[in-house]
Amino acid sequence: MRTIATAPDKRYPDVWRRRSLRETVTGWLWTAAIAFAAAWSVSALDIEWAFFVDAHEQALDLAQRMWPPRWSYLPVIVRPLIETIHIATLGTMIALVLSIPLAFLAARNTTANGFTWAIGRALLVASRSVNTIIWGLVFVAIFGPGAVAGIAAVAARSVGFLAKLVAEAIEEADRGQIEAIEATGASTAQVYLVGILPQVMPVLIGTTVYRWDINVRESSVLGFVGAGGIGLYLYASINQFAWQQVLVVLAAILVIVLVSEAVSAYIRARIS
Amino acid sequence: MAGVLPADAARENSRGALLAVEALTKVYPGGQRALDGVSLVVERPEIVAIIGSSGAGKSTLIRCINRLVEPTSGQIWLGAAEIVGVSRRELRRLRRRIAMIFQEFNLVERLTVMENVLSGRLGSVGFFASAFRRFPPQDIAGAYAVLDRVGLGGYHDTRADALSGGQRQRVGIARALMQNPDLLLVDEPTASLDPKTARQIMRLIRELATERRRPALVNIHDVALAQSFADRVVGLKSGRVAFDGPPSALSAETLTEIYGAEDWSQTIRRADDETEGRQ
Numbered sequence: 001m002r003t004i005a006t007a008p009d010k011r012y013p014d015v016w017r018r019r020s021l022r023e024t025v026t027g028w029l030w031t032a033a034i035a036f037a038a039a040w041s042v043s044a045l046d047i048e049w050a051f052f053v054d055a056h057e058q059a060l061d062l063a064q065r066m067w068p069p070r071w072s073y074l075p076v077i078v079r080p081l082i083e084t085i086h087i088a089t090l091g092t093m094i095a096l097v098l099s100i101p102l103a104f105l106a107a108r109n110t111t112a113n114g115f116t117w118a119i120g121r122a123l124l125v126a127s128r129s130v131n132t133i134i135w136g137l138v139f140v141a142i143f144g145p146g147a148v149a150g151i152a153a154v155a156a157r158s159v160g161f162l163a164k165l166v167a168e169a170i171e172e173a174d175r176g177q178i179e180a181i182e183a184t185g186a187s188t189a190q191v192y193l194v195g196i197l198p199q200v201m202p203v204l205i206g207t208t209v210y211r212w213d214i215n216v217r218e219s220s221v222l223g224f225v226g227a228g229g230i231g232l233y234l235y236a237s238i239n240q241f242a243w244q245q246v247l248v249v250l251a252a253i254l255v256i257v258l259v260s261e262a263v264s265a266y267i268r269a270r271i272s
Numbered sequence: 273m274a275g276v277l278p279a280d281a282a283r284e285n286s287r288g289a290l291l292a293v294e295a296l297t298k299v300y301p302g303g304q305r306a307l308d309g310v311s312l313v314v315e316r317p318e319i320v321a322i323i324g325s326s327g328a329g330k331s332t333l334i335r336c337i338n339r340l341v342e343p344t345s346g347q348i349w350l351g352a353a354e355i356v357g358v359s360r361r362e363l364r365r366l367r368r369r370i371a372m373i374f375q376e377f378n379l380v381e382r383l384t385v386m387e388n389v390l391s392g393r394l395g396s397v398g399f400f401a402s403a404f405r406r407f408p409p410q411d412i413a414g415a416y417a418v419l420d421r422v423g424l425g426g427y428h429d430t431r432a433d434a435l436s437g438g439q440r441q442r443v444g445i446a447r448a449l450m451q452n453p454d455l456l457l458v459d460e461p462t463a464s465l466d467p468k469t470a471r472q473i474m475r476l477i478r479e480l481a482t483e484r485r486r487p488a489l490v491n492i493h494d495v496a497l498a499q500s501f502a503d504r505v506v507g508l509k510s511g512r513v514a515f516d517g518p519p520s521a522l523s524a525e526t527l528t529e530i531y532g533a534e535d536w537s538q539t540i541r542r543a544d545d546e547t548e549g550r551q
Binding site for chain 1: 367370372378382387
């Protein structure tokens, strides 16, 4: 082997390793901890393993009871399907209107002071931490069963979702554009309206359409708690063991979910 | 230089100045003393170029005048009105008389040219009028006229983010003119533009300030451009006024005083050759 004219460079070690010994040990300890957590969860849940033995037979049996779908049920569920979409749409629209002031309240750069910011954040968390179906239970108790409770439930859950993302967009808005409007002597409300709102418009439209798409899916089970829509028919069919009807309802829900997802994707792709 | 018109006389303060900055000091929260007792009196509608190296306080000075940056101490008089001590409400009224043109143009990118130009009138319309873009007919007519004047006739419905840098700065100038301001603050108007566009924009700012007989304070780091287009040059160094005089008085020595040692012969000769726009 030819030696190169310089002396061997001893500034660097001969072997290079990506991780130090300490990092390797830490990595293994984390892996062991996660495995332990999984094992603990399984043992704590008291899972009846016997049910797994014939699970495939049960699944096949259910599929056979569902087939063929009872298409004669379809005309019955057309109206509740449309009602489901109306619940999602109206709920999203109400949430959109409410989310704009809430977003300005919950964004650090537009809220009046620390107290108003805390109120804004608390409203966001309250709206977001309760599932739509739980909101449904609450509003059925208030408005009674029906679509109104469903609309209120969708709006209550969505307003926090929309306001959180819009508030983040407000915090990231370009300072220069805001300054330029401030420098004209515009009022604070006008600065928000002309300097900030156009900047967050793509986020506002994009998240609203995306939330509408989610709401179509969530509205399909709101009927389980009596809050209107197709869910009531799905729930009733399951309780009657009318599996051939259940398949028709599931297929119908699949179709409207696919359509809403396509509409949502198309609109979001066109925002600029 | 054109004399002061009677209309301007009413706006002068007791000492006859259109703008008077007195012992203005700005210390940033970090302790950095950006302005250290700057005094500056503008008595005529003239173009005042403010030069100085980065960090000398040029931007801070301009931004203190409309209080986008809050001064630490000192006074600023716009005619008879003092700016530093007033409430936010009164400040908004004073800001309507002071228009600003920015280095990064700061147009609201997703709005059209017309909406951006009309935003110069926000101070004179209410919230719902601005929400539904219902501006008075004279504002609309004024906006079309100003767009023609800055060479953007026909662009009113184009969105700001579809324009080139030079076009955007013209919209920025149009927005400033819509305020019908008593004072123009111009913060590095050409730093984001190519050399040719930079000269066109400086020429436009000069022409418009002259036409309307309004003073303009222009931050500019290009000494040659400052000499070509300004009536007066103020040099800032470490937050203090290091030079205040006509462009012709700028020498290699004064530039060294402002910026530090450098070979200034090219800079000064080029400026002399290309002086323009001054009567």
